[in-house]
Amino acid sequence: MNGTTRPVLVVGSGPTGLLLAGDLAAAGVPVTVVEKRPREISNLSRAFVLHARSLEQLDARGLADGLEAVGRPLDRFRLFGRLTLDLAALPSRFKHVLVIPQYEVERALLRRAEEAGARLRYETEVTGLAQDADGVTVEVRAAGGRTERLRAAYVVGTDGMRSAVREAIGVPFPGRPVIRSVLLADVRLAEEPGSLLTADAARDAFAFLAPFGDGYHRVVCWQRGRSVPDGRPPGLAEIKEITRLALGRDFGMHDARWTSRFHSDERQAPVYRVGRVFLAGDAAHVHTPAGGQGMNTGLQDAANLSWKLAAVVQGHAPQALLDTYQAERHPVGRSVLRSSGGIVRLVTARPPWAPAARAVATAVLRHAGPVRRAVTGRVTGVGYAYRAPRGAHRLTGRRVPDVALAGGGRLYEALRGGRFVLIAPRAYEVRGGREGRLAAVRWASGRRTTVLVRPDGYVAWAAEAADAESVEAALAAHVG
Numbered sequence: 001m002n003g004t005t006r007p008v009l010v011v012g013s014g015p016t017g018l019l020l021a022g023d024l025a026a027a028g029v030p031v032t033v034v035e036k037r038p039r040e041i042s043n044l045s046r047a048f049v050l051h052a053r054s055l056e057q058l059d060a061r062g063l064a065d066g067l068e069a070v071g072r073p074l075d076r077f078r079l080f081g082r083l084t085l086d087l088a089a090l091p092s093r094f095k096h097v098l099v100i101p102q103y104e105v106e107r108a109l110l111r112r113a114e115e116a117g118a119r120l121r122y123e124t125e126v127t128g129l130a131q132d133a134d135g136v137t138v139e140v141r142a143a144g145g146r147t148e149r150l151r152a153a154y155v156v157g158t159d160g161m162r163s164a165v166r167e168a169i170g171v172p173f174p175g176r177p178v179i180r181s182v183l184l185a186d187v188r189l190a191e192e193p194g195s196l197l198t199a200d201a202a203r204d205a206f207a208f209l210a211p212f213g214d215g216y217h218r219v220v221c222w223q224r225g226r227s228v229p230d231g232r233p234p235g236l237a238e239i240k241e242i243t244r245l246a247l248g249r250d251f252g253m254h255d256a257r258w259t260s261r262f263h264s265d266e267r268q269a270p271v272y273r274v275g276r277v278f279l280a281g282d283a284a285h286v287h288t289p290a291g292g293q294g295m296n297t298g299l300q301d302a303a304n305l306s307w308k309l310a311a312v313v314q315g316h317a318p319q320a321l322l323d324t325y326q327a328e329r330h331p332v333g334r335s336v337l338r339s340s341g342g343i344v345r346l347v348t349a350r351p352p353w354a355p356a357a358r359a360v361a362t363a364v365l366r367h368a369g370p371v372r373r374a375v376t377g378r379v380t381g382v383g384y385a386y387r388a389p390r391g392a393h394r395l396t397g398r399r400v401p402d403v404a405l406a407g408g409g410r411l412y413e414a415l416r417g418g419r420f421v422l423i424a425p426r427a428y429e430v431r432g433g434r435e436g437r438l439a440a441v442r443w444a445s446g447r448r449t450t451v452l453v454r455p456d457g458y459v460a461w462a463a464e465a466a467d468a469e470s471v472e473a474a475l476a477a478h479v480g
């Protein structure tokens with residue numbers, strides 16, 4: 001055996017793996033990331049929006065403000081030329097989507113992971129793995145074609161859609177292709193379409209435009225029946241033609257800095273964990289880019305798994321905590337597949353039903369507040385909650401917004417450092433070896449509920465007028 005033995009090996013340095021590795025390293029867990037690409041950051045744009053829940057998670061890691069300074073916040077979407085979805089009422093500090101290229105998000109996450117002590121090994125490709133009762137042996141092809149075996153207590157496959165980790169543990173990836181030949185480009189426009197995200201479908205074509213804030217716009221477009229060989233690079237003329245069909249004009253697109261043609265599948269792994277090996281991000285689920293949820297869902301997977309792995313590796317929680325990763329994240333993955341698939345089916349509905357289907361959808365969204373809130377909650381990620389044990393307080397499992405704390409702070413600042421946060425009506429002194437893993441704060445509002453917030457910003461436990469014994473019991477059960 002050569003190479004290192006580490007508690008956790010993360011395979012793949014996309015956004016999911018980088019967030020996970022940064023959290024583990026920040027918690028003091030030695031972690032290695034192996035990545036088959038060379039170190040240079042890929043300049044592919046790929047995903048281009050951060051939704052509110054991802055921004056909250058990044059805020060809990062001190063990264064949101066820096067990314068907000070680079071990207072372009074948009075507080076409204078326009079759909080099908082008729083409907084405007086307004087995010088101003090979103091119950092979040094981030095009442096917008098942030099349009100930002102994926103590589104900027106990766107750059108910030110990489111810097112944080114390395115500063116926290118994560119070890120990155122580039123040009124190192126996982127080719128197989130085997131697990132036993134004590135750990136996992138991972139076979140890699142390192143630079144120069146040399147084969148090495150690395151040993152880790154746990155492995156997380158964040159190695160994307162064609163995950164070698166998923167294949168090595170024998171987990172299938174059932175699903176189907178959904179949409180073929182979607183064109184993407186980052187272009188300059190001679191004519192501004194306004195500050196809104198613009199999307200419309202007409203004459204068997206669909207197009208979508210969003211400004212990055214650096215002079216470029218992302219255009220995504222598709223035309224029914226257009227079948228082009230996979231290898232042919234998309235030309236600007238083709239993109240302009242489809243955009244004109246869908247939106248009525250092409251806004252004088254020029255200077256494409258990046259173009260891509262891709263096919264989109266809907267697939268989900270039936271299990272996210274086999275023994276000591278986990279799957280997260282695109283390795284666990286892929287769906288259409290509609291709603292811009294791919295990268296965002298992967299970031300949430302990582303935020304859910306990282307503190308659990310750290311707690312188990314460091315002996316603060318039982319192994320059973322790791323089972324909650326599948327229980328909590330698999331249903332969210334399924335829901336994202338459904339919602340992004342629903343948007344695509346609406347957009348690609350065949351005539352003569354297409355205009356009627358879109359008219360019904362926009363009417364429902366415009367007039368039915370609860371439906372609009374549910375759709376917005378799902379797309380932005382703030383609407384998801386995790387299942388609570390029977391008899392638990394009604395807040396258990398719910399996402400906690402960025403509440404104000406006594407003394408002028410706010411919750412997502414208190415969460416920095418990957419700690420649990422106890423929000424109580426009275427001052428509580430952290431002791432018993434929990435220092436460093438628990439912060440105790442008070443509500444600014446004088447509320448009487450005591451809430452224990454998990455490091456990923458969901459309620460672990462809550463009680464009204466809690467006494468000292470019940471708080472101690474909750475801390476022992478959750479913080480360890």
Ligand SMILES: Cc1cc2nc3c(=O)[nH]c(=O)nc-3n(C[C@H](O)[C@H](O)[C@H](O)COP(=O)(O)OP(=O)(O)OC[C@H]3O[C@@H](n4cnc5c(N)ncnc54)[C@H](O)[C@@H]3O)c2cc1C
Pocket residue numbers: 011012013014015016017034035036037046047048049102124125126127158159160161162163164165184260262280281282283289291292293294295296298
């Ligand atoms: C063209 C395109 C457009 C997209 N548009 C959007 C969008 O608009 N909105 C959105 O939210 N999402 C979009 N996505 C999806 C989004 O990019 C992904 O959801 C996101 O990148 C997933 O992150 P990840 O970290 O899980 O996986 P990835 O970003 O795929 O990262 C996986 C990493 O693992 C590495 N790797 C793979 N195999 C191995 C191996 N065997 N050994 C070591 N390393 C390995 C890869 O090199 C890669 O760096 C798009 C994707 C594509 C391809």
